[in-house]
Every structure is written in C-alpha cells, then in structure tokens.
Amino acid sequence: MPYPDEFEGFMITELGKYKDFKKQTFKPKVFGDNDIDIKIECCGVCGSDVHTVTGGWGDAPTPLCVGHEVVGKAVKVGSKVKDVKVGDRVGVGAQVWSCLKCEQCKSDNENYCPHMVDTYGAPYPKEADPDETVSQGGYASHIRVHEYFVFPIPDAIPSHLAAPMLCAGLTVWSPLVRAGVGPGKRVAVVGLGGLGHFAVMWASALGAETTVISHSPSKRSDALALGAAHFVSSADEGWARPLAFRFDFVLNTADMTHTFNLDDYLSVLKVGCRFHQVGLPDSPIQNLKPQQFMPNGSSIGASHIGCRPECLAMLKLAAEKKLFPRVETLPVSEKGCAEAVDRVKRNDVRYRFTLVDYDKAFGS
Numbered sequence: 351m352p353y354p355d356e357f358e359g360f361m362i363t364e365l366g367k368y369k370d371f372k373k374q375t376f377k378p379k380v381f382g383d384n385d386i387d388i389k390i391e392c393c394g395v396c397g398s399d400v401h402t403v404t405g406g407w408g409d410a411p412t413p414l415c416v417g418h419e420v421v422g423k424a425v426k427v428g429s430k431v432k433d434v435k436v437g438d439r440v441g442v443g444a445q446v447w448s449c450l451k452c453e454q455c456k457s458d459n460e461n462y463c464p465h466m467v468d469t470y471g472a473p474y475p476k477e478a479d480p481d482e483t484v485s486q487g488g489y490a491s492h493i494r495v496h497e498y499f500v501f502p503i504p505d506a507i508p509s510h511l512a513a514p515m516l517c518a519g520l521t522v523w524s525p526l527v528r529a530g531v532g533p534g535k536r537v538a539v540v541g542l543g544g545l546g547h548f549a550v551m552w553a554s555a556l557g558a559e560t561t562v563i564s565h566s567p568s569k570r571s572d573a574l575a576l577g578a579a580h581f582v583s584s585a586d587e588g589w590a591r592p593l594a595f596r597f598d599f600v601l602n603t604a605d606m607t608h609t610f611n612l613d614d615y616l617s618v619l620k621v622g623c624r625f626h627q628v629g630l631p632d633s634p635i636q637n638l639k640p641q642q643f644m645p646n647g648s649s650i651g652a653s654h655i656g657c658r659p660e661c662l663a664m665l666k667l668a669a670e671k672k673l674f675p676r677v678e679t680l681p682v683s684e685k686g687c688a689e690a691v692d693r694v695k696r697n698d699v700r701y702r703f704t705l706v707d708y709d710k711a712f713g714s
Contacts, residue, residue, distance in 0.1 A: 361415045399416040
C-alpha cells in the first residue's frame with residue numbers, strides 16, 4: 351500500500367463518463383499539525399457524487415475521487431489535535447477545511463466560510479497546503495482532514511449506517527433545527543428519497559407534525575413507518591388546495607424543482623414561512639417572479655450542509671433514539687462504484703448506498 355505518501359482511490363478521469371471508475375493513486379495535501387489521517391472503513395454514496403461525476407453541476411477537476419460520507423479509524427494525528435487519538439472511529443462529511451478565523455467560522459457557520467474546502471474537487475489555499483492540492487474524497491483507502499471536520503461516531507451507530515448521516519443527514523438536520531422545528535410545528539417534506547427519508551425521521555423525532563409530499567404513492571407506507579403523520583400524493587389533481595396556509599416550514603429534498611408548479615408548493619405555507627431547498631437540480635428554476643410569494647408573504651431559500659455542533663447533536667440524537675437510515679451496501683470496487691452511481695442516478699435505491707469491504711479493495 352502506498353500510504354502514507356500516496357493514497358489509493360477509485361477515480362474518474364473524465365466528467366460524463368460517470369461509470370468509468372479506475373483504481374489509481376493520488377497525493378494528499380501536506381500533513382499539518384491539526385490534521386488527522388483516517389483509514390476508511392466505508393463511505394456513503396451521495397447525490398452530490400452523481401451530479402459531480404456526470405457533469406450535471408458543471409466543471410470539476412479530474413482525475414477525481416468522490417465520496418463525502420466517510421467513516422473509518424484514525425491512524426495518524428497531528429501534534430495539535432486535541433479530541434481524536436489513533437484508533438478512534440470517526441466520520442467526515444462534505445467539508446474538510448475552513449479558515450476558522452472569519453465571522454462565519456466563529457459563529458458556528460463554518461459551512462459558509464468563503465475559504466472552505468469541500469471534501470473533494472476543491473484546491474486547498476496556500477495557508478493550508480503550499481502545494482494547493484485538490485481534495486479527494488472517500489472512495490479511497492484514506493482521507494486527510496483537519497480535526498474540526500472529524501466527528502466521533504457514537505458506539506450505538508453501525509459504521510455503514512453512520513456514513514450517510516454525515517452529508518445527507520446533516521444537510522436536512524441543519525435547516526430543520528435552524529427553522530425551530532419541534533412540538534407544535536407542522537412540517538412538510540417534499541420527496542422521499544435519500545435526503546427526504548432522513549428529513550422525515552429527524553422532523554418527527556424533533557416533535558413536529560410531519561407530512562410527506564411525494565409524486566410516488568407507493569412510498570406511503572415507508573413515509574408513515576419513518577414517522578410521518580400524513581402522506582400526500584402530488585400526482586393527484588388539486589393536491590395542494592386542502593393544504594393552503596398549513597405548514598410552518600416546507601423542506602424540499604427533491605432535485606426536480608425546475609419541473610414543479612411552484613405556486614402549489616408555496617401555497618401550503620403559513621404567512622411569512624419558507625420553502626427551503628436542499629435538493630439541488632441540474633437546471634435553474636425558470637420564470638420565477640416576486641409576485642409568486644405575495645399571496646402569503648412566503649420565501650424561498652437553501653442551505654449548505656451544517657456546522658460541527660449540529661452534526662454532533664444529530665449523531666447524539668440518532669444514537670439515543672436508534673434512528674437509523676435505510677441503507678443498501680455494495681463493495682467498493684470499479685464495478686461497485688459504477689453500480690452505485692448509476693442506480694442513484696436512476697433513483698433505484700431505498701434509500702442510501704454505503705460502499706463497504708474496503709480492506710478487500712485496499713488491503714488491511
């Protein structure tokens with residue numbers, strides 16, 4: 351194994367050829383005093399991986415190793431690392447660095463740091479790495495991460511179930527808690543997929559009356575089993591009319607907003623409340639007008655993952671209440687990565703994939 355000088359990963363060399371994964375080596379960033387090297391045990395497969403390797407979200411550097419739902423064991427810790435020791439089981443989400451100096455970082459908004467480094471496909475600034483190395487993700491043998499973005503995984507959560515929490519779980523947890531979701535609130539979750547099924551679990555566990563709005567009536571039983579109180583099929587004519595002015599918060603987890611009749615979705619909000627996007631379509635929302643928000647003073651917004659305190663709180667609640675996602679596993683390999691990405695692209699998974707068997711692929 352080339353570690354520690356190089357890591358190995360399953361990488362794509364051309365955007366658009368999203369099933370053409372090849373095993374190759376890459377150089378990580380220079381090891382810093384606050385860095386932790388993690389030998390990866392498993393990694394979740396996120397919709398972001400698919401949008402990236404297909405080119406749907408635009409250009410990205412290649413060769414590229416995607417994956418930002420990482421769980422593994424710390425094998426090396428920098429001299430200034432305080433909270434992680436060699437051997438600890440830890441996780442990493444969709445961010446591996448920020449400046450930790452700006453107003454955003456100092457207010458638990460490091461996920462909005464203008465200098466942040468995504469887990470893959472982002473160059474490090476010179477202050478973090480003089481080589482300005484491009485970050486590489488978790489379909490790999492190892493990952494090197496600043497300690498602030500490394501999270502202890504509670505013993506009660508199996509690794510393959512913890513992994514999807516670190517991006518998908520946090521991406522919906524953060525807007526829910528920032529919106530004050532809890533007892534007495536009515537929340538609608540649009541879409542019951544990888545993000546949506548987490549949103550239903552979290553919103554219900556936080557005490558909100560949760561409704562799932564989905565174009566797939568076949569998902570009704572899953573929605574109710576995950577904690578939803580109600581299920582509404584958006585395939586039904588006039589579905590929104592009985593729900594006018596009902597919800598305190600609508601969390602859209604579907605990445606097809608550009609195909610929605612957005613007026614229907616806005617109409618179900620109480621006065622002054624928000625339609626919040628975490629599903630990010632490849633295409634823009636066309637012909638959006640301010641007048642669409644006037645009937646109830648509603649608004650539209652979006653968010654980016656979450657902060658460290660939010661991630662720790664989410665993992666704590668999941669461990670205490672045994673709230674686990676529905677996960678299928680596949681072996682990490684050229685074939686396994688290709689199958690996972692292709693099936694996520696086709697929405698052929700309920701509801702997340704985790705890549706496993708890393709020792710077989712990279713050695714123990």
